[in-house]
Amino acid sequence: xxxxxxxxxxxKVIETRLSEEGFVVRRRRECPKCGARFTTYERYxxxxxxxxxxxxxxxxxxxxxxxxxxxxxxxxxxxxxxxVEKLVDRVILKLQGMGKKEVETTLIGELVLKELRNLDEVxxxxxxxxxxxxxxxxxxxxxxxxxxxxxxxxxxx
Ligand SMILES: [Zn+2]
Numbered sequence: 001x002x003x004x005x006x007x008x009x010x011x012k013v014i015e016t017r018l019s020e021e022g023f024v025v026r027r028r029r030e031c032p033k034c035g036a037r038f039t040t041y042e043r044y045x046x047x048x049x050x051x052x053x054x055x056x057x058x059x060x061x062x063x064x065x066x067x068x069x070x071x072x073x074x075x076x077x078x079x080x081x082x083x084v085e086k087l088v089d090r091v092i093l094k095l096q097g098m099g100k101k102e103v104e105t106t107l108i109g110e111l112v113l114k115e116l117r118n119l120d121e122v123x124x125x126x127x128x129x130x131x132x133x134x135x136x137x138x139x140x141x142x143x144x145x146x147x148x149x150x151x152x153x154x155x156x157x
Contacts, residue, residue: 001029001040003034003036004036005037005038005140006031006037008032008033011032012031013027013028014028014037014157015028015032023044023093024042024043025043027039027042039124046096047061047092048102051105052103052105053105058102061103063092066108066112067084069127069131070112070116073124074119074120074123077122078120079120079123091108094111095109095111113128117150
């Protein structure tokens, strides 16, 4: 792995760690030439190949895109980045489990919402407002009441 600072090719691995779920390998590396330290992640390329958008157009499936959406929803919330990454990985594993080559963006959105509900309520509402395209205050209130009902269900478990 090439040093991102000076371009030296023979960087050293100084620490290797496996994520709790065992799906991600995290490596701390050091460049012997300039002393820069950096981290690399190695993960499975999971998930469907394509997503189907609302209007029927297809697009390449992208983990980064889901990650970005969740990060925006979690902005300035007390949610560690690590939790955001794990959330996205859980969503992708679920999609993977469905065994479909193409999935609707609406399905991805619903899976993300289900996870966000347990993580952060404000992020949940933010994500829902973008993804469900709130067009009225009623629609907004509907989502809030869903959140409250869902909470009741979680506690019964
Ligand atoms: Zn270097």
